[in-house]
Amino acid sequence: MIELQRKLLGDKVRNDAFAEALRRVIVPQESIIADIGSGTGFLSFLVSKLGAKQCYGYEVGGIVETSRQLAKRNGIKNCTFFRTHSTDVKHPPKVDVVVSETLGNYALEENILETMEDAKRFLKPMGLLLPAKISQFVCPVTTDRLYREIDVWLSVGFGLDFSEARELTMNNMYVKTIHPEDLLMGAEREWDTVDFSISPFHGSGFSTRGVRSKKNLSIRTGKQSFTVKKPVTVYGFALWWNAELVPGVHLSTSPFEAPTHWEQIFLPLLQPVKLASGSTLELTLTSDTRWQTKINLQWSVRVLDATKKEVSVQRLDMRKGYIL
Ligand SMILES: C[S@@+](CC[C@H](N)C(=O)[O-])C[C@H]1O[C@@H](n2cnc3c(N)ncnc32)[C@H](O)[C@@H]1O
Numbered sequence: 001m002i003e004l005q006r007k008l009l010g011d012k013v014r015n016d017a018f019a020e021a022l023r024r025v026i027v028p029q030e031s032i033i034a035d036i037g038s039g040t041g042f043l044s045f046l047v048s049k050l051g052a053k054q055c056y057g058y059e060v061g062g063i064v065e066t067s068r069q070l071a072k073r074n075g076i077k078n079c080t081f082f083r084t085h086s087t088d089v090k091h092p093p094k095v096d097v098v099v100s101e102t103l104g105n106y107a108l109e110e111n112i113l114e115t116m117e118d119a120k121r122f123l124k125p126m127g128l129l130l131p132a133k134i135s136q137f138v139c140p141v142t143t144d145r146l147y148r149e150i151d152v153w154l155s156v157g158f159g160l161d162f163s164e165a166r167e168l169t170m171n172n173m174y175v176k177t178i179h180p181e182d183l184l185m186g187a188e189r190e191w192d193t194v195d196f197s198i199s200p201f202h203g204s205g206f207s208t209r210g211v212r213s214k215k216n217l218s219i220r221t222g223k224q225s226f227t228v229k230k231p232v233t234v235y236g237f238a239l240w241w242n243a244e245l246v247p248g249v250h251l252s253t254s255p256f257e258a259p260t261h262w263e264q265i266f267l268p269l270l271q272p273v274k275l276a277s278g279s280t281l282e283l284t285l286t287s288d289t290r291w292q293t294k295i296n297l298q299w300s301v302r303v304l305d306a307t308k309k310e311v312s313v314q315r316l317d318m319r320k321g322y323i324l
Pocket of ligand 1: 038084086103
């Protein structure tokens with residue numbers, strides 16, 4: 001637990017972005033804020049230093065005790081910390097802003113959608129959710145660097161065939177640092193956007209773009225296709241996100257931006273795909289972050305030749321990678 005908090009607090013890109021976003025929305029002596037997933041209390045303490053009237057921190061983990069001690073040590077009197085999951089809070093005090101840094105390496109893996117959807121009931125009318133928007137990006141990976149790192153099974157040696165174990169390994173997501181030169185140039189695509197800022201009091205879910213939400217907000221599917229002009233081999237996909245904290249203040253895990261502790265996500269293919277010039281790679285990506293699932297990603301690819309004839313198909317699913 002403390003190791004996660006240590007990494008977060010050491011991430012200056014993250015800390016500065018949240019500090020700037022809070023500075024823009026807090027009205028000194030007036031604003032009342034809820035900090036959902038308050039951890040060490042860092043964001044609550046910023047809120048206090050920015051002059052807010054009151055901050056309520058909600059933290060499900062034992063780190064909440066440390067946040068109380070740190071508040072005392074820093075002479076901060078207007079932050080109250082509750083040890084609870086936000087969804088278990090029966091009658092939350094109404095606030096002007098809910099801030100929640102529950103962003104994962106894969107953006108939605110810490111249930112930020114489900115937390116924010118529930119957090120609408122913490123808000124006064126016209127209240128704000130921060131982050132305001134999360135956009136997710138995908139791009140084919142065309143270098144074998146990460147693939148070779150993961151795919152150890154074929155070189156175990158001793159005359160042993162580890163094919164089944166290899167298949168489990170490939171059906172998984174990996175937190176890796178991905179560089180711009182690992183990517184198919186110019187092929188990055190926004191495959192999912194959730195806008196928390198649009199009418200939080202209306203409708204049953206947030207505004208979404210580029211996505212078919214199958215059963216509910218927590219199951220999100222995006223389709224993208226990539227047609228290549230030159231022959232290239234694709235080893236998997238890179239995922240990253242951009243959070244608009246408030247309009248004009250962004251936090252991004254893009255390989256094209258300043259690095260953060262979140263790095264990027266690599267989704268390998270079962271087998272690398274060799275694309276001839278003119279052929280198309282169709283990707284269908286689904287994420288399921290319902291409470292009971294926590295996180296599952298599925299990614300499938302179809303390769304079409306230049307005449308649009310299907311050449312090959314691969315389907316990967318993190319559930320295949322679980323050994324129960
Ligand atoms: C990424 S940390 C952020 C900590 C702190 N806000 C910061 O920015 O330094 C997220 C924390 O949120 C907690 N958490 C996640 N979802 C929560 C929820 N819905 N209610 C309460 N705590 C939650 C986790 O236990 C974790 O400590």
